[in-house]
Amino acid sequence: VGAYLDANLYTARAGAIYGPVTEGVGIAAQAIVLLVGGWMVVDGSLQVSELAAFVLFVNTFFAPIQQMVQLYNTYQQGQSGLHKISEILSTEPSSKEKPGASPLPPIEGHINFDSVTFSYGDGPEVLSRVDLSINPGETFAFVGPTGAGKSTMAKLITRFYDPSSGAVSIDGVDLRDVSITSLRTQLGVVPQEPFLFYGTIRDNVAFAKPNATDDEIHEAIAHVGLSETVSQLADGVDTLVHERGVSLSAGERQLIALARAFMARPRVLVLDEATSSLDLHSEAQIETALDGLLEGRTAVLIAHRLATAMKADRIAVVDDGRIVELGSHAELVELGGRYAEMFATWSSHSESDKDSSVERLSD
Template sequence: MTFPGGGGGAAFTGGKAGASAHPFAGVPPEMRPGVERLLETEPEHPDPEVVFEHGTPDPDGAGLSLRRLVRPYGALALLAGVLVIVEAVTLQAGPLLTQIGIDDGITAKDFGVLVVVAGVYLVNLVVTGLTQAARVKVTGRIAAWVMNDLRVRVFTQLQRLSLSFYTGEKAGVIMTRMTADIENLQALLQEGLVQFAIQGLTMVIVSVVLFTYDVELALITIVLVVPVMTAMSLWFRRASAKGYLRVRDATADVIADLSESLQGVRVVTAHNRQRRNAEHHRQVTGGYFDASLQTGRINSIYTPGTQVVGVAGQIVLLAIGAGMVTDGTLTIGELVAFLLYLGSFFQPIQQLVQQYNTYQQGQSSVVKLRQLLSTRPEVAEAPGAVDLPRVEGEITFEDVSFGYLPDRPVISDVSLEIRASETVAFVGPTGAGKSTLAKLVTRFYDPSAGRILIDGRDLRDVRIESLRGQLGVVPQEPFLFAGPLRDNIRFATSDASDDRVWEAVRAVGLDEVVERLPDGLDTVVQERGQSLSSGERQLVALARAFLAQPRVLVLDEATSNLDLRSEARIESALDVLLEGRTAILIAHRLSTAMKADRVVVVDEGRIVETGSHDRLVAAGGAYARMYATWTSQAAEAG
């Protein structure tokens, strides 16, 4: 059984020691063996239900709140509430026992009473300790399960969102949602809310006890202290809410800048940007520093201020109480107990200050997570979308227009028909819209006007999963995941046998590369495939597409990163791969376009020419000029 979501992302897996190198939040090292023994006796927690349908958004994203997060574990929350009440009551038994000991034991010189009071005090301490231990176990279990469920929900939402979300949001900011924000919520659920309840109950219990001891002193306490404390607390509530929201945003900026710098470390190193990047990061962290200073200033005013008010109140009440003892209206034990309870009345207020910081951080995280979970993908699946049956591969563009920004169209009024099993090459200058057309076919984006059909079906009317299950995409810069090379090849077909994997490897000419690797297909490629050359990564992407056997294939200049020898080696493999399939080639090298059944010339978001290579060359238009330039450059290079 796995309980993820501990402090710093720690986890205890199966109750085995050393399952994680990170500390388990809130549990000191000397207590971990006991925690592990408790976890071994835990019942299996069912895996959280993963709700992932392109047409089904997060079931409760827009209404995310602490109450709704805890609702599935209502029975445990009720048990925690009972334990909190018991803990709050037993914690306040000390002053009462002290008063009895002074008045009925010391003053009356009755040693037996002192023995009984001491025994009751000891039993109360044991009960308090056991109650606290049980409460920590229950709240820790609730926090771990809630965070486990929430991490799955957030990750599932990230899988659901469209590409436009990721182009408009920094990766580091997204990582903050999964790390710092969820960890803040865990701290709030595990201890923050509990301490809120305990300290709040303590104030209620102490207030009742103070009035039972002496109504006059209790009223003086309320008149002198409570109004000032209330005013200061209201100010702190408003100021700290703004401050901690600013801290959350600054934290996201720091992580985003760090993530971007790490991902671009090669470029940074190549261009000697280390010093300038360090200066820029100092400015980013300066924003976090300023936000932290703001919250620090707020705390520096509130915490000492409440302490001064509390001490001043105790001094005044001590003077008044001493006079009442002299008059005989109050016993010494009652005065001592009253002052002890008065300290217990002020202490929760100061404790609530610290817990309110945790609460504000948690609430800020709830706001950020609610925004993420309520985000709807721009490429939405229609409520009545149906599964796309096996397609022949006929693709139709009908007056399609699209722009990544509303006022800047990239594609305008494009109409085109691609026959089933036809290979069409899109050529044109950089930024003409070639790759955008391919992204619209794979439904990474939806047209702002017009429609795209496959076998006569509007792409908006079919389920996205059934569409992409019949599409294969080989991007210009393929992405490899950290893990065995075998898993990267069968990424789209995880159940493929080794025989099929080797068939794909040989088909694209990757076998020589695999045989050179120390562990063959079991060789672990580094993050983003950095242990392989760009050409080798492209071959892996081609093998991945070959293994998936899609009905429609989109190759975004799939051979651009290969040397001439490698390119020649996979030409025959591409012929096999393209056979019987509709293929869209985004071609920068005209040698690729020449092999297509038809060439489509795109310029400034419009189709300016279409036809076979020979026909377009003979026509003497835009393609002929591109071809003449390309052949002259090739001749000069030769």
């Protein structure tokens, strides 16, 4: 981003200099022609028509030069963009596939962390000797402070990164031994800020299954409770969605991402707190959609709010790269540890918010 910005600033500075300079030289040349030519017309050694022709010649001569300046600006912008594209294409993936990696057979969804340690590059350890087993069909939530390592665990499951030591496996198969494509076709990921592509709602929902029928697309949309909203749009599922979904609300973007995940029918679903930045109505819609989406598959929730974690079968409290507590919501509250403190704080804040809402309504 910095190099691209510098290149554009350089192009803008060059354009600001070269453009006025060529314009000024052209005007000066016309002035000289008019001055000398006018003197010669008065002297009788030059016809007025000949002077007019000379002025036109000067304009014709400088027009290509000005076009070359504009072309140079365009060239510089293209060069900076090409440089950025080259950087992206030459970027090595964070996890490399083994030569001759075998495809992952259809999975049940049993996820296992075996003494997993991880650090980003040469940085400090983000995870330290994590041992964890997530059962098939289980809804499992990670909670903990920012930077504790919750999202890192999700990235290891999806193999965006490989552990520094230890192993992450699904159904007993080390993820480093299988092809990345065969793994990710059986996983679904819904990030906190879902990415929508430029195209229609239909295109975005069917991204995981390009040959999906209209019935399948409408089923996915209905499954997440988006049918009424889509039906109110002039073009329905063919409504154009701009890049990143800027023409839609945050809740609508999230629901489309959930519909896309439903279309993929993944055995393992990873959700990075889909409700942390939504209004109450959108949050309720998404919570309802999740109830159906999580059923029958292994679900890993990166929970930033305890309301989401409470829906899980089991919860892991992560702190400083370690799992410090593990159990169901009721078990962890009864334990009286860190999760119980978080729950007590959350409960008191929730009660305060409810009281404030009641006061505003009564006013």
